[in-house]
Amino acid sequence: MTDTMRAVDIEGGKGPISALHIGHVPKPTLSGSQALVRVKAFGLNRMDLLQREGQYPVPPGASKILGVEFSGTIEELGEEGGGKEGFKKGDEVFGLAYGGAYAEFIAVSTHMLVRKPAELTWEECAGIPETWITATQAMYLIAKFAPGKSILWHAAASSVSIAGIQLSLADSASAVYATARQDEKCKFAVETLGATAAFNSTTQNWAEEVMKATNGKGVDIIIDFMGASYFQSNLDAVARDGVIVNLGFMGGTKLPAGVDISAFIRKRCTFVGSSLRSRDEGYQGKLRDQLVEHALPRFKDGRFKILVDKVLPWEKIQDAHRLMEENRTKGKVICTITQ
Known part of the structure; x- marks a missing residue:
């Protein structure tokens, strides 16, 4: 050899x-x-x-x-x-x-x-290995998912979110939402994966749609890969005592002027970053x-x-x-x- x-x-x-x-x-x-x-x-x-x-x-x-x-x-x-x-x-x-x-x-x-x-x-x-373990880590270890909680997965057609949507449904989430930047991927999230609803983040104000779908409550857990570009909308869409888990920066790392962080106190929400490889x-x-x-x-x-x-x-x-x-x-x- x-x-x-x-x-x-x-x-x-x-x-x-x-x-x-x-x-x-x-x-x-x-x-x-x-x-x-x-x-x-x-x-x-x-x-x-x-x-x-x-x-x-x-x-x-x-x-x-x-x-x-x-x-x-x-x-x-x-x-x-x-x-x-x-x-x-x-x-x-x-x-x-x-x-x-x-x-x-x-x-x-x-x-x-x-x-x-x-x-x-x-x-x-x-x-x-990487995708399912990352989804498991984000849901359970970081966000403390439990049956009955609602959850939103960004980048619905990404492998981590494909795993996460299935895990959420199998473990009795009250609702599973998703976002994607193409209608075809939104349809895939609902019809193939079984998500409750999915919103096109390019053509819709997805945070407003989430609030409508939850009767103004918001979602308990948000798993985010976008970073700066979704930061404000994540705060708008998260529920009281909710958790936003950030796993990536596809939307950049620098927040624009005017970002309103009052949700951290108004909603008592948590924003936490994590990684697996480190x-x-x-x-x-x-x-x-x-x-x-x-x-x-x-x-x-x-x-x-x-x-x-x-x-x-x-x-x-x-x-x-x-x-x-x-x-x-x-x-x-x-x-x-x-x-």
């Missing part, structure tokens, strides 16, 4: 889509509790686009190779063996890493691996366990859907990033590796 592997590299370390190419890099070495996984498929996430452009800080010690979620087979185990799950060479798995998934091989903690169910494809499994393995591992206990049985029997919009061979990684940047997808973009 050689000491090198193929991986997606970025010419110059950062740059536009055209800088992406497949090159040869050193194969990762294992520490005690890690497994070396031969990657079959990997999922794309918006952080990958930011990292490619040099705008996303990689956690200390993480691989500089793009990608955090993958599926594949265990090729080798570290000196501590298969961990509490008893993994062994040849096991089919999927998992979450701090980086390195756009490659033939990835070194990852055995605690962050999940056994691949026979009912799911490699491509579906590669689209689960968390330590213990924190991520608990979420991984919650995913296995709470969501995996529903993946197996079909109650939860992993919606894959497009599957491309990794040789077309530039096309895959272009799809993400165009914001036209409904669900995951997955790349496969033929070895």
